Amino acid sequence: MVRTRFAPSPTGYLHIGGVRTALFNWLLARQAGGQFILRIDDTDQQRNVEAALKPILDGFRWLGIDWDEGPEVGGPYEPYFQSQRGEAYAAAAARLLASGHAYRDYARPEELQAQREEAEKAGRTFVYDRRWMAEDDAAADRFEAEGRTAVVRLKMPREGQCVIQDRIRGEVRVDWASEQDHVVQRADGSCLYHLASVVDDHDFAITHVVRAAEHLPNTPRQVFIAEALGYTLPEYAHLPYVAEPGGTAKLSKRKLDKYLKNKDFAQLLEHGQRIAERAHLTVDADTFNPVIVDFYRETGFLPDAILNYLLLLGWSLDGSTERFTRASMIESFTLDRVNKAPASFDPQKMLAFEADWMSELEPKKKVAMVLPYLQRAGLVSQPPECELSDKLTRIVTAAGDRIKVAGDILDFDFCFVSPENLKYDEKAFEKRIAKPAEARPLLEQFAARLASIEPFVAERIEAELKQFCEEQDIKIGQIIHALRVATTGQPVGFGMFETLEVLGREQTEARIRRAVLLENSEKG
RNA sequence: GGCCCCUUCGUCUAGCGGUCUAGGACACCGCCCUUUCACGGCGGCGACACGGGUUCGAGUCCCGUAGGGGUCACCA
Secondary structure, eight states: OOEEEEOOOOOSSOBHHHHHHHHHHHHHHHHHTOEEEEOBOOTTOOTTHHHHHHHHHHHHHHHTOOOSBBTTTBOTTOOOBGGGOHHHHHHHHHHHHHTTSEEEEOOOHHHHHHHHHHHHHTTSOOOOOOTTEEOSHHHHHHHHHTTOOOEEEEOOOSSSEEEEEETTTEEEEEEGGGSOOOEEEOTTSOBOHHHHHHHHHHHTTOOEEEEEGGGGGGHHHHHHHHHHTTOOOOEEEEEOOEEOTTSSSBOOTTOHHHHTTSHHHHHHHHHHHHHHHHTTOOOOTTTOSTTBHHHHHHHTOOHHHHHHHHHTSSBOSSSSOOOOOHHHHHHHOOGGGBOSSOEEOOHHHHHHHHHHHHHTSOHHHHHHHHHHHHHHTTSSOSSOOTTHHHHHHHHHHHHGGGOSSGGGGGGGGGGGSOGGGOOOOHHHHIIIIISSTTHHHHHHHHHHHGGGOSSOOHHHHHHHHHHHHHHHTOOTHHHHHHHHHHHHSOSOOSOHHHHHHHHOHHHHHHHHHHHHHOOGGGOO
16 A cells, blocks of 8 residues: 655645645555545644645646545545644654653753854854753753743764665665754644654555655654654655756745746746736736746646646656656656756746647637636627637637647737727838838738638638739738738738638728728827 | 765756667757748757776766755744
């Protein structure tokens, strides 16, 4: 049986690095037919755990990373909130005390701090001399008479080594002497994270502790606690962390300013912001960025693409397989092929995976993804008219790879506005319509021929325009750019004939006539 | 600073002593396709951090050096 867990603190957002850690845990459990558990590390007792947890659970749900036990679904080891398991931790602390693996310590924080600074000044490693350790009740009484209160501290070994067998790093050895007598229980009886974590992993029957490498230095003390409590150690696997774009430092949500200096990161963010703005999304400036999962959901990424990208950040099957579906990643994932070195987050490659997955999405699904953006932008009525889905299918098909994320549909907003509301790109209008002397007459003449195109479909439109060019003895390039600007307002877009078909005969004609009559000053 | 971890193209990586004049992907640069922008096709640029060993032979094993990172709480 394999049981893995991901243990988020309720912080109000789901970090992309956290998703990768969760993904690896999830993969391991799914592949073995085991369980993936979500445990909430809220020993810090925040005010509004529920609200801070929601974005995290929503994020996992959206990504399709489902948990077998945890918040909302419960499970045989309820509760899964550390804040509700204080008694279990306190009992463990008592056992540690009883067995002599921990002691009551009456030091005041400032006293220890002073010792610490002194040691640092003298250039030696701080080792607590256990001056305020109470080994018996008499000592405890004496300290209490001084008005001191006790915390429970681990009585760490001061010789020998802790040997950790890590599934990714191999054997890691640390001298016990370099460890501190960590506090595991406060004077008020509440317990600290390391004790809680070890107790939970044991009580929840976790078999594999797969977590970020930053926890590696914490592992000796956890091993000490687990062994003192007589627990069987779980398998440990410390993942290299996800590094910042273009760098090697750990990706953090608090260093956005720095990441903005990375061109690719800034570009991705701007891409998202443009979508948010046009779709009138109310986004939280604090969490709307490529480090946080919400960003991808709100701009219309595919969960499969994100998972695929994250899977390959620090793991590979071989030198060439890039594309993984959920099923294939569950089948192929193994811990021993996880890399040891940090992998830097590459916004461009993330987008490349997204584009790839999007290109294989059937039109029907694309339409469904894209529709909410048009509705929020106020470009289509709500509920949509029945012809709309047909129109959207044609747009989405014609747009093809140009729609990388669902929100990109708003690049084609010109399909949905009335001729008088069409906005023209100024430079394009100047270059293609205002300046060339032949543009307006050609447009007018072609507009006159629209009526004869039957049916009004791309193929027929193309034939008609080509014939028109032949008659006029011009190259197609001499009119098509003007035609594009006149009908879409844009210098670029998808196929011209598909565009006109989508717009329809009346719209096409009305737009050409408006463009022809338009003075430069009123392109608005 | 102590302790721990890491080190192949700009980035993600393949490589588990000879098949490596180091392979793939993203990015970048050309060319082709083309009504624009994309897509696509073809080609190009581009890396074993350094120094010692071991070995007939090292990207691959060992030891140093350098660099990078993580961590050192009555936070999680």
